Structure formats: C-alpha cells, structure tokens
Amino acid sequence: MGHPEDLLTILNQPATTAAPLLLGACIRHESPDGAVVVRLSEVEAYLGPRDSADPDPAAHSYGGKTNRNAVMFGPPGHLYVYFTYGMHYCANLVCRPEGLASGVLLRGGEVVEGADLARRRRPAARKASELAQGPARLAVALGLGREHNGVSVLQGEVTVRLPERARPQLVRNGPRVGVSGPGGSADYPWRFWLDGDPTVSRYKSGVVHGKRTTPENGSL
DNA sequence: GGCGGGATATTCT
DNA sequence: GAATATCCCGCCC
Numbered sequence: 463m464g465h466p467e468d469l470l471t472i473l474n475q476p477a478t479t480a481a482p483l484l485l486g487a488c489i490r491h492e493s494p495d496g497a498v499v500v501r502l503s504e505v506e507a508y509l510g511p512r513d514s515a516d517p518d519p520a521a522h523s524y525g526g527k528t529n530r531n532a533v534m535f536g537p538p539g540h541l542y543v544y545f546t547y548g549m550h551y552c553a554n555l556v557c558r559p560e561g562l563a564s565g566v567l568l569r570g571g572e573v574v575e576g577a578d579l580a581r582r583r584r585p586a587a588r589k590a591s592e593l594a595q596g597p598a599r600l601a602v603a604l605g606l607g608r609e610h611n612g613v614s615v616l617q618g619e620v621t622v623r624l625p626e627r628a629r630p631q632l633v634r635n636g637p638r639v640g641v642s643g644p645g646g647s648a649d650y651p652w653r654f655w656l657d658g659d660p661t662v663s664r665y666k667s668g669v670v671h672g673k674r675t676t677p678e679n680g681s682l
Numbered sequence: 683g684g685c686g687g688g689a690t691a692t693t694c695t
Numbered sequence: 696g697a698a699t700a701t702c703c704c705g706c707c708c
Contacts, residue, residue: 506700508700520700521700522700525694528693528694529693530692530693530694544692544700545691545692545693546691546692546693546699546700546701547689547690547691547692547699547701547702548689548690548691548692548699548701549689549690549691549701549702550690550701550702552700552701554700565700567700569700586702586703586704596701596702597700597701598701598702599701599702638700639700639701640699640700640701641700642698642699645700
C-alpha cells in the first residue's frame with residue numbers, strides 16, 4: 463500500500479477512473495522551507511483526444527500537442543503545471559501511457575502537515591480549510607509553480623501517498639468548474655469530491671463567465 | 683454568506 | 696485580439 467507501483471496502476475487508467483481513486487491521497491512537497499502535505503478532497507478528470515471515443519473538448523490536450531501541454535502527452539506519474547488567468551498556477555497528475563494526454567486536476571484538499579508554512583504562503587486564507595481550497599490555492603499552499611511542470615511524483619521532492627484504508631467517505635461527482643461550452647455540461651460530470659468535506663471548493667452558483675451553470679454545486 | 687468587478691500573462695485564432 | 700481548468704477584495708444583504 464502506498465507503493466509507487468500502486469500509484470502507477472491507478473495513473474495508467476483513464477483519468478475518469480483514476481480521479482475518484484485519488485481522493486484521500488496525500489500530496490507531499492518537500493522544499494527548502496519545509497514540507498507541506500495536502501490530503502485531496504476534490505479533483506477533476508480531463509481526457510486526451512485519443513483516450514476516448516468521445517473526445518473531451520475542455521481538456522488542454524484537446525487540440526493536440528503544444529509547447530504548453532507537452533507534459534500531458536508524456537508518461538504517467540508526472541506533474542502538469544500550467545499558468546492561467548495571468549496569475550495562477552494549477553497542478554495536474556498526468557495519467558495514461560505516453561501519447562494519450564489525460565490528466566487529473568488537483569482542485570482542493572486539507573493541509574495535514576506544514577500548516578505554518580502553508581499559512582505563510584497563503585496569508586489571505588482566513589480559515590485552515592481555505593489553505594488549499596481551489597486549484598490555484600492548492601498550488602500556492604504546496605509551493606508548486608512553473609518549475610514543477612514535468613516533475614515526477616514517483617520519487618523526489620513531490621510524492622503521492624495513497625489512502626491506507628478503503629475510503630470511508632462518500633464520493634460525489636458533478637460538472638467541472640469554470641468550464642464553459644459542451645465540456646462543462648452534465649455529459650461530462652468529471653468533477654469528483656468527498657461529500658461534506660469543508661475543503662471542497664465553493665464556487666459561484668448561478669453565473670460563471672456570464673453564463674448560467676447547473677444548480678448542482680459543491681458541498682451541499 | 684453572496685454577489686460583482688478587476689487583475690494579470692500565456693496561449694492559440 | 697479574445698479567451699482562459701481563478702482568486703481576492705469591497706460592498707451589500
């Protein structure tokens with residue numbers, strides 16, 4: 463349990479299968495400033511263009527390999543870290559063998575170690591549950607940035623430990639956050655979270671990017 | 683607790 | 696040039 467081989471077994475599967483299995487897993491980043499560990503409560507799956515009969519229009523890899531998304535087209539078990547909205551980084555775990563370009567976006571979790579360091583990195587957080595609540599916040603709390611794009615999580619400064627027991631909490635799923643167009647519809651309910659977990663992101667209901675969203679939302 | 687607006691850079695038409 | 700797998704702050708209930 464918790465062996466890198468088990469992790470690879472999970473990450474070789476389609477992102478939609480791997481994503482819920484990663485809930486409860488712990489991401490650890492050991493930096494010169496110290497270690498921070500986040501226990502995942504929320505993730506999203508994105509499938510590569512050749513990883514399903516029905517391509518995922520919301521995936522960064524949808525249009526093929528580019529300089530930005532090249533890491534997703536590589537082998538599983540690596541971080542795909544991208545920069546967005548001119549100020550935020552978000553981290554994914556690359557799934558599936560080389561060429562298939564699937565990924566699991568790390569959307570939120572609970573800081574279970576290194577809370578002091580995480581608080582220093584995220585002074586805007588008012589409660590502990592906000593330290594890694596949301597993909598860009600999670601990246602900041604863990605100290606992940608551009609330099610971690612392509613880094614392996616099988617060994618090194620960033621590692622993943624799978625849950626030791628069967629998940630005691632109910633996994634729910636629904637439409638992905640911030641995705642407009644067909645990829646955001648109920649046909650792609652590929653956001654997964656631990657029901658009732660306070661670190662699951664709450665996002666604006668009603669309007670996102672000027673368009674209506676589904677009423678289905680975060681923790682209740 | 684919930685809304686609205688603004689910020690900011692990389693990416694690919 | 697437009698869109699973006701977002702967050703923060705200020706204001707209002």
